Amino acid sequence: MIALTGATGFIGKNLINKLKGKKIKCLIRRYNENLGKKNIIPVMGDITNKTSAEMFLKGAKILIHLAAVIDSNNRKDYYSVNVEGTKNLVDACKKNKVKRIIFVSSMASTKDYLDDYGRSKKIAEDIVKRSGLNYTILRPSLVYGENSNSMRKMVSLIDSFKFIPIVGNGEYKINPVHVNDVVSAILSSIESKKSIGKAYDILGKSEITFNEFVDMVSAKYNIHKRKVHIPIQLCLAVSSIGSILGPHFPLKKSFVLSLNSRYKGEISQARSDLNYHPIEFKEGLNR
Numbered sequence: 001m002i003a004l005t006g007a008t009g010f011i012g013k014n015l016i017n018k019l020k021g022k023k024i025k026c027l028i029r030r031y032n033e034n035l036g037k038k039n040i041i042p043v044m045g046d047i048t049n050k051t052s053a054e055m056f057l058k059g060a061k062i063l064i065h066l067a068a069v070i071d072s073n074n075r076k077d078y079y080s081v082n083v084e085g086t087k088n089l090v091d092a093c094k095k096n097k098v099k100r101i102i103f104v105s106s107m108a109s110t111k112d113y114l115d116d117y118g119r120s121k122k123i124a125e126d127i128v129k130r131s132g133l134n135y136t137i138l139r140p141s142l143v144y145g146e147n148s149n150s151m152r153k154m155v156s157l158i159d160s161f162k163f164i165p166i167v168g169n170g171e172y173k174i175n176p177v178h179v180n181d182v183v184s185a186i187l188s189s190i191e192s193k194k195s196i197g198k199a200y201d202i203l204g205k206s207e208i209t210f211n212e213f214v215d216m217v218s219a220k221y222n223i224h225k226r227k228v229h230i231p232i233q234l235c236l237a238v239s240s241i242g243s244i245l246g247p248h249f250p251l252k253k254s255f256v257l258s259l260n261s262r263y264k265g266e267i268s269q270a271r272s273d274l275n276y277h278p279i280e281f282k283e284g285l286n287r
């Protein structure tokens, strides 16, 4: 039996749809219609609770760990869920003799500048690597696809302004990955012995600049607005002033700094071990 955390999230929902015919036990905090399928066993719980992690992993053969806090105004959440939650699950795996774990981390953990999210994922990776379990770590970049929260947020942000504000010159590179490609990497990892003890960058087919990204998203959603590039120093000053107003201020210093800090990823290892062949952003966006 497969144990899955994060089943109610964006990637989890897409993964469940592809795991037909396999028994999956899902640790959840809330129920949704996707969990009503015959092969799904929902278990209410929370990964920050040691007892619920232990109960959840009873009888499992493999853990796919997706649950995480991606965006929070309270920096402590990143550490309690992403770090402590992962530690609870690793300990629970050992207690229940679950030997295999597939941990979905993030490219944010590989940047030169680590924000709280990236740092928490990096610490969680280290916990998994030192666990003695047969691990595979997957590090997606920005994941998009139908019902993607990040894409929805970006479109509504663009919609709320008269122009499209862009931090800096927008020429920094990103490499978004379609959710189906992430799901296929997870499915291959389940089957692949080669992937044990390894970490893979899970990116799209090619890099694009942030300007190109905004242009393609605008074209897709019929948004006809001018891009306005705001100097990084000005963004940093605004975010510093904003931080005095409280954690809800939308432009965070860590966001500005992390945008400007490149990650160094490559997919050749995933291509050979996981038969990973992702699509271009343009193709995925118009699916």
Ligand SMILES: NC(=O)c1ccc[n+]([C@@H]2O[C@H](COP(=O)([O-])OP(=O)(O)OC[C@H]3O[C@@H](n4cnc5c(N)ncnc54)[C@H](OP(=O)(O)O)[C@@H]3O)[C@@H](O)[C@H]2O)c1
Residues within 6 Å of the ligand: 005, 006, 007, 008, 009, 010, 011, 012, 027, 028, 029, 030, 045, 046, 047, 048, 065, 066, 067, 068, 069, 070, 081, 085, 104, 105, 106, 107, 139, 140, 141, 142, 143, 144, 149, 150
């Ligand atoms: N989306 C991206 O662009 C992206 C990029 C790189 C890496 N990743 C990684 O991929 C994984 C899945 O991301 P996603 O986009 O699917 O995230 P998501 O849509 O935000 O879903 C997060 C999931 O984690 C669950 N969760 C959060 N805290 C929990 C807790 N204390 N106990 C139990 N469950 C908890 C949530 O449950 P509730 O429904 O109850 O809140 C939800 O199912 C994460 O590890 C993330 O770091 C995502």
